[in-house]
Amino acid sequence: MNRALPVVRLRVPTDEDAIAWHRVFDDPEVMEFHGGKARDLSVYEELTARQRRHDAERGFCLWTMVDDTGRVIGFTGAQPWPQEWGPTGEIEIGWRLGREYWGKGYATAAAQMTLERLRAAGVESVVAMVLSGNARSIAVTERLGMRLEHVFTEPRYGQQAHQYRLDL
Numbered sequence: 380m381n382r383a384l385p386v387v388r389l390r391v392p393t394d395e396d397a398i399a400w401h402r403v404f405d406d407p408e409v410m411e412f413h414g415g416k417a418r419d420l421s422v423y424e425e426l427t428a429r430q431r432r433h434d435a436e437r438g439f440c441l442w443t444m445v446d447d448t449g450r451v452i453g454f455t456g457a458q459p460w461p462q463e464w465g466p467t468g469e470i471e472i473g474w475r476l477g478r479e480y481w482g483k484g485y486a487t488a489a490a491q492m493t494l495e496r497l498r499a500a501g502v503e504s505v506v507a508m509v510l511s512g513n514a515r516s517i518a519v520t521e522r523l524g525m526r527l528e529h530v531f532t533e534p535r536y537g538q539q540a541h542q543y544r545l546d547l
């Protein structure tokens with residue numbers, strides 16, 4: 380890709396960011412591959428608080444993405460894989476943007492910043508877990524140069540999913 384990636388800032392999610400994440404993700408299209416329904420504010424309060432703990436303990440987390448005008452546009456970053464099934468003990472990278480911010484290169488720009496920060500933190504390898512139908516997310520893994528490692532059935536949704544890996 381020859382274009383310069385867009386400017387995006389990553390910050391550790393604040394208390395108020397739970398409200399921003401809830402507002403930005405309150406959209407069935409954004410949630411299509413996450414159960415299809417918007418989540419309650421309490422879900423984002425727990426999620427952002429957990430990310431602050433990850434940042435304190437590991438120096439990385441799912442960060443709030445802010446554009447060049449200061450608007451919260453989504454999250455991207457890394458966390459220990461949070462489910463009981465799947466790649467326990469691995470570091471997962473992930474991304475979620477408000478619908479109006481898709482198609483501008485923001486997720487790839489933020490994911491590349493994430494990979495640089497993880498390398499600096501000494502992380503050796505990361506995974507990304509994506510439902511097979513989520514073409515936009517799969518395209519991000521391809522832009523990052525990740526390789527398809529496993530195809531499996533996602534236990535929560537009973538749908539086919541892909542595990543991608545990148546060695547740092």
Ligand SMILES: CC(C)(COP(=O)(O)OP(=O)(O)OC[C@H]1O[C@@H](n2cnc3c(N)ncnc32)[C@H](O)[C@@H]1OP(=O)(O)O)[C@@H](O)C(=O)NCCC(=O)NCCS
Nearest residue numbers: 382383384474475476481482483484485486487509515516
């Ligand atoms: C997955 C998701 C983050 C991908 O977002 P995205 O905007 O498509 O991804 P990128 O940031 O890599 O942007 C790439 C697109 O921006 C375009 N673009 C525009 N300007 C660009 C620029 N300056 N640099 C790079 N790409 C640019 C690219 O051409 C590409 O468009 P295309 O898809 O039409 O080919 C987004 O669809 C999303 O939030 N989905 C809902 C949540 C979700 O499913 N998360 C993943 C769960 S596994």
